Amino acid sequence: xxxxxxxxxxxxxxxxxxxxxxxxxxxxxxxxxxxxxxxxxxxxxxxxxxxxxxxxxxxxxxxxxxxxxxxxxxxxxxxxxxxxxxxxxxxxxxxxxxxxxxxxxxxxxxxxxxxxxxxxxxxxxxxxxxxxxxxxxxxxxxxxxxxxxxxxx
Numbered sequence: 001x002x003x004x005x006x007x008x009x010x011x012x013x014x015x016x017x018x019x020x021x022x023x024x025x026x027x028x029x030x031x032x033x034x035x036x037x038x039x040x041x042x043x044x045x046x047x048x049x050x051x052x053x054x055x056x057x058x059x060x061x062x063x064x065x066x067x068x069x070x071x072x073x074x075x076x077x078x079x080x081x082x083x084x085x086x087x088x089x090x091x092x093x094x095x096x097x098x099x100x101x102x103x104x105x106x107x108x109x110x111x112x113x114x115x116x117x118x119x120x121x122x123x124x125x126x127x128x129x130x131x132x133x134x135x136x137x138x139x140x141x142x143x144x145x146x147x148x149x150x151x152x153x
Contacts, residue, residue, distance in 0.1 A: 011137055018092060018130045019081045021123055025099060026074030033067025036060065054109035062106075069098055089134035096127030 036043040040060035048058055056062060073095035080088045103121045107113045135143040 011133075014130050014133060015081065018127060018134075019078050021127050021130075022074045022078035022081065022092065022095070025120070025123060025127070026071050026078060029066050029071035029074060031071075033063045033065075033071050036063025037067060050110050050112075053111040056109075066102070070095070070102055073098060086138065087140070089131050089138065089140060092131035092134065093128060096124055096131050099124035100128065 032044075036059035040058035040063060041048055043059050043063065046059070051057070051059070054062075073091075077088070077091045077095045080091050100121060103117050103124060107117050132143070135141075136147070139147060
């Protein structure tokens with residue numbers, strides 16, 4: 001593994017960045033999801049009028065998805081990272097790409113893209129890329145197959 005000038009492992013920095021991103025996304029999604037569950041017709045001042053292009057009449061179902069998959073999923077990913085479990089890259093990868101998909105679907109259903117969508121889309125991509133680098137670091141599937149294939153050519 002490479003070390004920087006200060007002697008701190010580069011992968012260690014990536015782990016910390018990923019941990020912080022999971023906490024940031026998780027806490028935000030728990031808050032946003034809870035607000036939409038508690039007030040599904042006008043959460044945080046967002047009218048249901050924004051849902052006119054979606055299959056939903058209220059924010060209840062999207063709120064439950066936001067709270068559980070994006071919120072709880074990212075918090076669980078951070079906890080698993082904190083415990084340094086071997087397969088943490090899989091949970092990080094799963095919930096990172098879930099965030100990317102969530103943002104894309106949300107933009108389609110709202111028929112709009114805002115600055116906050118772009119920010120969270122980029123955060124999801126960064127989480128996903130770091131998670132993939134962890135898969136390669138530990139030579140976990142499918143990275144192990146890619147590395148074996150690369151050695152053969």
